[in-house]
Amino acid sequence: IKYIRTHLSAKLKTYEIAQAVFCSVGTLNEFFKNEMGKTVAQYVDDLLMLEARRMLLSTDDEKSVAEISNVLGFCDQFYFSRRFKLATGMTPTEYIKKYRPGT
Secondary structure (H helix, E strand, O other), X not given: OHHHHHOOOOOOOHXXXXXXXXXXXXXXXXXXXXXXXXXXXXXXHHHHHHHHHHHHHOOOOOOOHHHXXXXXXXXXXXXXXXXXXXXXXXXXXXXXXXXXXXX
């Protein structure tokens, strides 16, 4: 979990995590599913969307959707927006309008 949080990116792959913790992908997936109740990929996706929501609502360092997409390692902002909408039911822009203070 520490490795995932430190290296969080849409480009992070399960085999990279497995290498970092010195086990096979199968062992990692099995352990993760048993301990966390979700796959490694689901956990990474959940953390990415949590971080995206945090960044979208930040008023200290307001970044555009494109900048957030880039920071989180997505290939482009349109793919990021689709993934965000699947996870939250709204686009990043709709999310900002609904939840960011002062908008």
